[in-house]
Amino acid sequence: MTGEIISIGDELLIGQVVNTNASFMANRLNAAGVEVKNVVTVGDDAAAIRDAFGRAFHRADVICVTGGLGPTHDDITKAVASEFFESRLVRNKTALAGLKEYLKSRNLELTPSREGQAFVPEGCTVIPNRRGTAPGMLLERGGKYFIIMPGVPVEMKGMMDDFVVPFISSRNQGQVILHRTLLTTGLPESDLADRIGDVKEFLPKDGATTLAFLPSALGVRLRISVRGKDLESAKSEVARVESILKERGGDYMYGDEEGTMEEIVGHLLKERNLTISVAESCTGGLIAHRITNVPGSSGWFERGVVTYSNESKTALLGVPREVIEAHGAVSRETARAMARGIRAAAGTSIGISTTGIAGPTGATPMKPVGLVWIGYADEKAAEAYEYRFGGERHIVKERSAQAALDLVRRKLLGLPILRRP
């Protein structure tokens, strides 16, 4: 089955609201074995809605529509649907009962404008709304399913999970779509592509399995998608491609969509009964922020310091004034001393540090924006590594924090350390 999503609302066309509904619906339709081919957004405009309905009905099997079901003058989705399907709006008993029940639970009255919510196109199936006043509607025509839901995210999500996904799954047997995403960091997209090699060599010719490269500031994600006739064979195809990618991606591959880098590092530390502390200059607290986003991180994260001034590097971390004077605050020597200093002060197993030039100011001819030193100290030694990152201030911060966490992961797993990625 193929799917199409139609989002209705002026707010989506002026950039006021990000369309998070569409990605949620796409995710759920995929889980029900529906391949979404198009997502279309139009305003609260009858002609535009009619046009979108017509095109979707022509090319997709399952059409999910959200928005424009409210009680105010600019909500016209239901009227357009009534006209499009040549079904007049009638008062529906199920819808009315559901509406009354919802209003009662909220201590609200059934005003005439609210009662209008119980009118739906004749012959449609009402999808209950437990979280609001507008019912959902399912219209079946020629083996196609046309589903209309409110645009309020919590109401739409409830209808998708309670009704739409089970309903569509039951009518869509023997068709499965599985996705799996693997996370890499430290390698630009084109270099990763070179390592993975020609995908035609290991992807079947029928196009049922695809591989996508998704770059971001934190690294490149690899997404495997498998369309299959049954769950078991689809799962084994995912596993087959995954093992090829893992082998070729090597130690650049650090996880899957189930875990962030900070969760993976936290898990490794906990497993080994180790603790960590962080001394940040150019990342300015971002590493500590990411670490403390992990529930339970207080078990392995002792403290962090953001030493923006040279004085604080000396006072809190014991970095000798002479080291900063001789080599500069952005140097191997300072990064190393910072990592050693925070480890000693905090009494943790590991200490890490960052010092660099995030920009836009602060660069010198020898030390350009994007130059970052990351230090690592454990019970054996302290060392620092040089990196050069592109991008603006916040991107340099993001990349530096990711590289610092990846450095910990590599040290803990005994993997080679990346320099100048």
Place this chain on the structure above:
Amino acid sequence: MTGEIISIGDELLIGQVVNTNASFMANRLNAAGVEVKNVVTVGDDAAAIRDAFGRAFHRADVICVTGGLGPTHDDITKAVASEFFESRLVRNKTALAGLKEYLKSRNLELTPSREGQAFVPEGCTVIPNRRGTAPGMLLERGGKYFIIMPGVPVEMKGMMDDFVVPFISSRNQGQVILHRTLLTTGLPESDLADRIGDVKEFLPKDGATTLAFLPSALGVRLRISVRGKDLESAKSEVARVESILKERGGDYMYGDEEGTMEEIVGHLLKERNLTISVAESCTGGLIAHRITNVPGSSGWFERGVVTYSNESKTALLGVPREVIEAHGAVSRETARAMARGIRAAAGTSIGISTTGIAGPTGATPMKPVGLVWIGYADEKAAEAYEYRFGGERHIVKERSAQAALDLVRRKLLGLPILRRP
């Protein structure tokens, strides 16, 4: 002029990625006087892309396309555009020069797969990409503008602001859409609406001016939108509504879209020649991260510490062990001692602190998840304020950091301090 946005990428159709690019482009096109009528998302599929190009070209004047410009096998946007416009791909000198410059700055080599990025449809205008390897492309046909950009948000955003908006604005005289967003914090949406009062009283009846309430974890934004025939009258209408909102919003209104809370606080500190330091427990580095996102913050931010353990609160901030034992780490007394301690240790004009229960664990019957104490110390005194925030761990962190920065703003401006917002 009417506009259309085409987002390309399988990741958008399986619900893996939320399409934030589309709302950004819609916002900027609106600012350039372009009324966006449709947003269309298709996968990395030649037939679907061709189909979307054809329809957009037929119905819109300005078409913005993102995605599918990377160097890997699944990136086919450029090939489809070349075919659609019957312009073969040729090596472009401007694109090649830009590519080389970018690679040089990153210390990367010009591999054959990267060199492919310098090929663009013959006769197109190259839009420089300062943040990545794929150039943007502008094709003009029959008075319509077809703009193709990478899907990486930071690259697309740079091209929109540096090139597309100024270019389109210059070709779109006589039609203006202005938006202006005012930022508030510390007041729930419904209370803010009560303060603002009935909008029909001050918005014109023709609907040319609209006002939207946009809630988020950082506060409620108020967006004024004005459609007009000329820039001057549109600007004065924006100013008229803005002055009404500012008067009614009072000290809950802290800025506009030009400045974040941390920028405003930094500006106030700089203006008064003051410095600040931060001691964070429950915010875990987020306040320092936000402060250090401001370019030049090293001029007024001396240091931050993330004291997750009780030991670090005593060692780094001099919080007496007895205070923590008697009142707990999450208490007025500890927050106050932390603020006083970081101020003294850092030698700054102001010290702020946070200690609270971000969840999901750590709550007690008397201290629920969301309870946060924020401390403030200056040369006169040290005090702490109690807050209760709803939401999950990262929302509690976001709200606490915003409230702490707002506390500094209020103290510096002599405004009343909010408690339990």
